[in-house]
Amino acid sequence: MVISPPQKLTMLFEIIGAGVFSYGLFYLLAMCFVDCDVELWFYSIFGRSPRKLKGKVVCITGASSGIGEHTAKALAKRGVKLALTARRKNELERVKRECIELSKGQLVDDDVLVLAFDITDLSLHKKVLEQIINHFGSLDILVNNAGRSQRALFEHIQMNVDKQMFDLNVFAVVNLSRFAVKYFSERGSGHVAVVSSLAGVFGVPYSATYTATKHAIHGYFGALRTEKTGKNIAVTLLCPGPVYTNFLQESFTEKDGEKYGIPANKTDRRMTGERCGELCAVALANRTHESWMGIFPMMPFVYTAVYFPIVSKMCLKLLGPQRLFKIRDSKEITLDEVAIA
Template sequence: MFFLELIGASVVTYSLFYLISLCIVDCDLELAFYSKFGRSPRKLKGKVVFITGASSGIGEHTARALAKRGVKLVLTARRKHELERVKQDCIGLSKGQLNDNDILVIPCDITNLSVHKQIFERTIQHFGTLDILVNNAGRSQRALFEYIDIGVDKQMFDLNVFAVVNLSRLAVNYFNEKGSGHVAVVSSLAGVFGVPYSATYTASKHAIQGYFGSLQTEKVGTNIHVTLLCPGPVYTNFLQESFTEKDGEKYGIPAKSTDRRMTAERCGELCAIALANKTQESWMGLFPMMPFAYAAVYFPIISRIALKTLGPKKLFKFRDSKEITLEEVDIV
C-alpha cells in the first residue's frame, strides 16, 4: 500500500511541477531546458544559414541572434533596402566575427518558384556550402471561415506552403549529396491546434506540420535534421500585413506595444537555440499559450471543455490581446 501511495504522490508532484513550469516558461519545456543547459548557438559559428523573409520580424531577429555568434548568413526577402539594413546590423552585432562577404543578400519574391534554383546555386557558389535552411517567409490572416475568397486560400498556400516545400526540396537534395544538413521551418502554434478567425493560415501551417513531419520520419537515423519552429503571438508587423477574407486586402491593424506578445528578439533567440540543439519541434509563446498548447495536444477533452467555456472570441483575445470586432476583420 505504501508503494502505491508513493507512486501516486510522485505522479501528483510531477504533474504539479509540470503545470507550474508551463505557467512560468515562454516555450516548451525541452526548449526551456536547452536554453539553460543545451548547446549554445555559438556552436554554429562559421556555419552558413539561409533565411527567407529576413527583412523583418522573426526572420530578421533570428539572423541577428545568429550573427552575434559568428554565423554566416544568406538573407532573402522582397525589400532589398531592408535586407541591406539587416545585413549592416548583423555585421555590427558580430563584433568583428563577420565581414561584408560573410552575409549574402538576395532580394527575391519567394513565391516565384522559378528563381529558387538560381538563388540556391548562387548561395553555394558564394559560400561553397550550405548548412541550414530556415524557411521563415509567410503571412497570417484574420477572417471568418465562410467568407474567405478561394483566391486568398490559393495565395496563402503559394506563400506559406508551396514556396517552402519547393525550396526545401532543393536543400534536401543538396544535403543528401553532402551527407548532412538541417532544414527548419517557422510554422506556428496555429499548426499545432486550430485557431479561430484564421482558417486559411491555420490550414497552411497544418500542411507544413504534415509535410515536414513526414520528412522527419524519412530522415530518422541520417545526418539530415528537420526542425519545426512554432511561435505563438510575436510582436512584429505580421498582424498588420495579414490576409483577410478578401483577395488583395491587408488586415491593416498593427499590434500594440501593450499587447501581450513575445518580443521578436526573444523569439529569434529561441529559434537560434532550437537550431543549435536540432530540436524536432519547438513551441514558443507567453502565458497562457504554453499551457493551452499542451492541453490541446495532450489533453484534448479538457481543451474542448475549456474552449466551450471560454468561446472562440476569448481565444482570439489571448492571441491578439483584444476582443474581436466584426468591423476590424471586415467579416460582416
C-alpha cells in the same frame, strides 16, 4: 513482513501514478513561468549554445523583418554566416549592416549575402540555392521563415485567398526545401527548419487558411523527419505564438488583395521579436524536432489543447472563440470587425 504479489502490484501502480502526477504538476507549474516548451527552456540554459554554430552557413527566407530578421541578428552575434532573402532589397541591406555590426568583428561584408527575390516564384529556387552554395562553398541550415498570417471568418474567405496563402506558406517552403534536402543528402548532412506557428498545433479561430497552411507544414516536415531518421539531416519546426512584429498588420483577410492593416501595439501581450529570435537560435543549435514559444497564458493553453483535449473542449466552451481571439491578439474585437477589417 511479507508483501503478497497483489500488494506489490498495487504499490507499483501507486508509484507510477505518483510519478505521472508529479510529472504533470511540474509541467503545469513550469508552463506558468517560462515562455517556451520545457525542452527548449532546458536547452536555453543547459544545452548547446548558438555559439556552436559559429562559421556555419545559414539561409533565412523572409529575413527583411520580423522573426526572420531577429533570428538573423541572434545568429550574427555568434559569428554565423548568413544568406538573407526576401523581396525588399533595401530592407535586406539594412538587416545585413545591423548583423555585421552586432557580430562585433566576427563577420565581414562577404559573410552576409543578400538575395532579393519573390519566394513564390518557384523557378528561382534552385538558382538561389546554387548562388548561396557558390558564394560560401556550402550551406548548413535552411530556415524557411517567409509567410503571412490571416484574420477572417471561415465562411467569408475567398478561394483565391486560400490558394495564395498555400502558395506562399506551403508550396514555396516545400519546393525550396526539396532542393536543399537533395543537396544535404548528397553532402551527407544538413538541417531544415520551418517557422510554423502554434496555429499549426491546434485550430485557432478566425485564421482558418493560415491554420490549415501550418498544419500542412507539420504534415510535410513530420514525414520528412521520419524519412531522414538516422541520416544526419535534422528537421526543426519552430512554433511561435503572438510576437511583436509587423506580421499582424500584413496579414491576409478573407478578400483577395486585402491586408488586415491593424498593427500590434507595444502594450499588447506578445513576445518580443528579439526573444523569439534568440529562442529560434537555441532551437537550431540543439536541432530540436518541434519548439513552442509564447508568453503566458499561451504555453499552458497549448499544452492543455494538445494533451488534454477534453479539458480543452470544456475550457473553450467557457472562454468562447472571441475570448481566445483576445488572448491571441490582445484586442477586443467583434466578429463583424474581423470580417470587415
